[in-house]
Amino acid sequence: MLIPVLTLITFFSGVGFCKLYEDVADIPSLKYDFVIVGGGTAGPVVARRLTEDSSVSVLVLEAGPSNVGVLDAQVPFLTHGVANNGVAYSWMVNVEQITPRYHRLEPPTKSSIIREARYILGGCSSQNGMVYTRGAAEDFDRYAKLTGDEGWSWNQIFPYFLKNERWVEPADRHDTEGEYNPGVHGTDGPIQVSLGGFTWSELKDHVIQTTNELPDDFPFNLDMNSGKPLGIGSVQYTIGDGERSSSATGYFTPDVLQRPNLHVLLHAQVSKLVNPTQTGIVPVESIAFQGVEFKYGSSLFVAEASKEIILSAGAIGTPQILMNSGIGDRIALEALGISTVLNLPSVGKNASEHSFFAMSWAVNSNQTLESITRNSTRYNEAFAEWNRSRTGPFVVSPSSETHVGWLRLSDNSSVFNIHPDPSPGPDAPHFEILFEPFTYTRLPGHFISVIMCMVSPVSRGSVTLSSADPFAAPLIDVGLFSNEFDALALTEGIQLALKFVSAPTWNGYLGAPTVDLTSMSPAELTAHIRANSGPGYHVVGTAGMSPRGAQYGVVDPDLKVKGIAGLRVIDASVLPIVPAAHTQAATYVVAERGSDLVKQNWARKTQFQMNFEWIYSYLRNLDTDQIFSPTD
Ligand SMILES: Cc1cc2nc3c(=O)[nH]c(=O)nc-3n(C[C@H](O)[C@H](O)[C@H](O)COP(=O)(O)OP(=O)(O)OC[C@H]3O[C@@H](n4cnc5c(N)ncnc54)[C@H](O)[C@@H]3O)c2cc1C
Ligand SMILES: *[C@@H]1O[C@H](CO)[C@@H](O)[C@H](O)[C@H]1NC(C)=O
Ligand SMILES: *[C@@H]1O[C@H](CO)[C@@H](O)[C@H](O)[C@H]1NC(C)=O
Ligand SMILES: *[C@@H]1O[C@H](CO)[C@@H](O)[C@H](O)[C@H]1NC(C)=O
Ligand SMILES: *[C@@H]1O[C@H](CO)[C@@H](O)[C@H](O)[C@H]1NC(C)=O
Ligand SMILES: *[C@@H]1O[C@H](CO)[C@@H](O)[C@H](O)[C@H]1NC(C)=O
Numbered sequence: 001m002l003i004p005v006l007t008l009i010t011f012f013s014g015v016g017f018c019k020l021y022e023d024v025a026d027i028p029s030l031k032y033d034f035v036i037v038g039g040g041t042a043g044p045v046v047a048r049r050l051t052e053d054s055s056v057s058v059l060v061l062e063a064g065p066s067n068v069g070v071l072d073a074q075v076p077f078l079t080h081g082v083a084n085n086g087v088a089y090s091w092m093v094n095v096e097q098i099t100p101r102y103h104r105l106e107p108p109t110k111s112s113i114i115r116e117a118r119y120i121l122g123g124c125s126s127q128n129g130m131v132y133t134r135g136a137a138e139d140f141d142r143y144a145k146l147t148g149d150e151g152w153s154w155n156q157i158f159p160y161f162l163k164n165e166r167w168v169e170p171a172d173r174h175d176t177e178g179e180y181n182p183g184v185h186g187t188d189g190p191i192q193v194s195l196g197g198f199t200w201s202e203l204k205d206h207v208i209q210t211t212n213e214l215p216d217d218f219p220f221n222l223d224m225n226s227g228k229p230l231g232i233g234s235v236q237y238t239i240g241d242g243e244r245s246s247s248a249t250g251y252f253t254p255d256v257l258q259r260p261n262l263h264v265l266l267h268a269q270v271s272k273l274v275n276p277t278q279t280g281i282v283p284v285e286s287i288a289f290q291g292v293e294f295k296y297g298s299s300l301f302v303a304e305a306s307k308e309i310i311l312s313a314g315a316i317g318t319p320q321i322l323m324n325s326g327i328g329d330r331i332a333l334e335a336l337g338i339s340t341v342l343n344l345p346s347v348g349k350n351a352s353e354h355s356f357f358a359m360s361w362a363v364n365s366n367q368t369l370e371s372i373t374r375n376s377t378r379y380n381e382a383f384a385e386w387n388r389s390r391t392g393p394f395v396v397s398p399s400s401e402t403h404v405g406w407l408r409l410s411d412n413s414s415v416f417n418i419h420p421d422p423s424p425g426p427d428a429p430h431f432e433i434l435f436e437p438f439t440y441t442r443l444p445g446h447f448i449s450v451i452m453c454m455v456s457p458v459s460r461g462s463v464t465l466s467s468a469d470p471f472a473a474p475l476i477d478v479g480l481f482s483n484e485f486d487a488l489a490l491t492e493g494i495q496l497a498l499k500f501v502s503a504p505t506w507n508g509y510l511g512a513p514t515v516d517l518t519s520m521s522p523a524e525l526t527a528h529i530r531a532n533s534g535p536g537y538h539v540v541g542t543a544g545m546s547p548r549g550a551q552y553g554v555v556d557p558d559l560k561v562k563g564i565a566g567l568r569v570i571d572a573s574v575l576p577i578v579p580a581a582h583t584q585a586a587t588y589v590v591a592e593r594g595s596d597l598v599k600q601n602w603a604r605k606t607q608f609q610m611n612f613e614w615i616y617s618y619l620r621n622l623d624t625d626q627i628f629s630p631t632d
Helices: 004-012 043-051 076-084 138-149 156-163 201-213 313-323 332-336 375-390 484-500 522-534 583-622 624-629
Strands: 031-038 058-061 090-098 111-117 165-166 190-196 233-234 264-265 269-278 287-296 298-310 357-365 403-407 431-436 447-454 462-464 476-477 510-513 567-569
Touching: 004 201, 031 043, 031 313, 043 058, 043 264, 043 583, 058 298, 076 375, 138 484, 156 165, 201 233, 201 403, 201 431, 269 298, 298 313, 298 583, 313 462, 357 484, 357 522, 375 403, 447 484, 484 522, 510 624
Parallel strands: 031 058, 031 298, 058 264, 090 476, 165 190, 298 567
Antiparallel strands: 090 111, 233 403, 269 287, 287 298, 357 447, 357 510, 403 431, 431 447, 462 476
């Protein structure tokens, strides 16, 4: 009866034997070599890479549910929870002084609440806008300088971009000649990347024509992911075959989830690291935590890691867990009644984020997203088309950009009198400009929007605890415009956007703006920007890297938490400054290189231990007389 048995195994290996545990009661063990906190964007990368060695055991603890079968995480157009009004996979967290950006169904209003799209397997990569941008080479060269580790430079990081990426055809299989440079893309990585598979062609044609009419200000750039992003070019998305490609779909493939040395527990929310003990005699790295406490249902459990605990809980979750564990600013911790294990004041500080300002114009056309989003017949048709053939408007993000651009302030701008240039170099942008075929307002009609983002901010914010309760939402202040430079720079950025739409090609297509910015004085415009901008959802820096031995920073360049043994951070929070790019690609390379750093660390240790054990046994077996007796 060999054949039926094999059939049974094949059947169950797709379902029952999958190591994605829904229930803590089913998990065979709570002792592992490595415990990874967070199965978001970075976590699955690290879990997959570490378990390539079958002798290494890994547990991933993820607070959210599985991504499997969640349409919002699969259909690109349903990003931001459109299908369920954006409430399902979110934590409500307090945010000071910022405007929600992704409340598509609401006009932008000031609010102290945003949705943090991170509470699902795959984390942000299961919910983000899927825009794939790496940043400027100079962003990474600055990371190398800020950390004293050449390993973070563009040239040394570049192979990790390729390792992460699998370039694929767009969903509509259109001819992509002249839209990207194949020479800078990976072909066998886990994450699918493609050009937009559906195009709002009127808007696209005007954008491209502008690069012909105003080439000095707005040059065409064949591929913004070459390390030199300046100019206007096609958007690349983490989408393959009309579906989202996330860390969950790309790295946690069925074969990886079936590795016997990898267990992933869902619905497990980590509170803190527990049982700190003094280890060894040296003052550096003399504290180690023995376990990770998590809540499943209403009970608490502890998972133990014999080699390392790796925090991949994201730029909000990671500093929160560190502070819950007594690692942070002693004064702030003690004010909440949390006893300090290690005074590390930079935890949660230096949050660095993009700001986002939308402008809309009515257009003399009905080729806009409103024709779908405001007509349920056409919405359902478009959904059915995706369902049938993975084509049509639902194969791209709801922002539906086909082009974005990266621009600089002019060299003689007066804003540089306030603060020196915060960009990492002359080939890196201050602004991102995005072109979207709809309005964020509820005005009737057809619109396009031009979005201006300040992507080299001087402002910094913070993540702090609101309470000693480890499950309470933290306070997030991403610090938008806390430095006046950013607001004044964005005011100049708006002038660039107005210049863009002043190109002759827009005549007859663009109608009235929803808000007349041209009649505002510069000071009025700056005030308007402050009041109406939102965050780009690209926050990093809250567990930032700094050189070994620096008096600030949270992790060393090898991502080990300063002063703690056996604890690393591998996620977006280690990037000391936000890159001039959407941040998932940077997060993926942090995770890929971070995995290599962990592997190298333990390979060295193992070699060292082996040498030590060999010498020890050699000495023990020697006849001591042979050593100490003079023979000649
Ligand atoms: C709405 C939105 C849109 C975005 N759009 C884009 C885009 O278009 N392009 C782009 O490049 N970038 C985009 N980004 C940013 C990018 O996706 C993130 O910077 C990046 O994915 C962060 O990865 P991470 O691994 O650091 O964190 P995350 O992906 O957030 O992973 C953290 C994981 O840890 C889990 N977790 C947190 N706390 C705990 C805990 N206590 N216990 C257990 N598990 C926990 C979370 O559930 C999550 O799965 C967007 C982000 C958002 C929020
Ligand atoms: C923030 O980062 C800068 C380096 O970019 C550093 O000089 C500063 O000390 C950091 N601040 C904190 C509070 O960690
Ligand atoms: C769009 O406009 C064209 C003419 O401008 C018209 O023929 C067509 O019916 C319109 N389509 C929709 C969906 O309104
Ligand atoms: C909605 O779209 C359908 C199909 O294209 C069209 O027949 C109908 O007139 C549209 N309704 C409105 C209100 O525009
Ligand atoms: C998708 O197709 C399946 C059948 O193949 C059907 O059951 C389902 O209702 C369809 N969903 C949508 C949104 O069209
Ligand atoms: C900056 O230089 C340009 C010419 O390169 C000039 O047109 C512009 O007026 C100058 N701006 C300021 C603020 O000096």
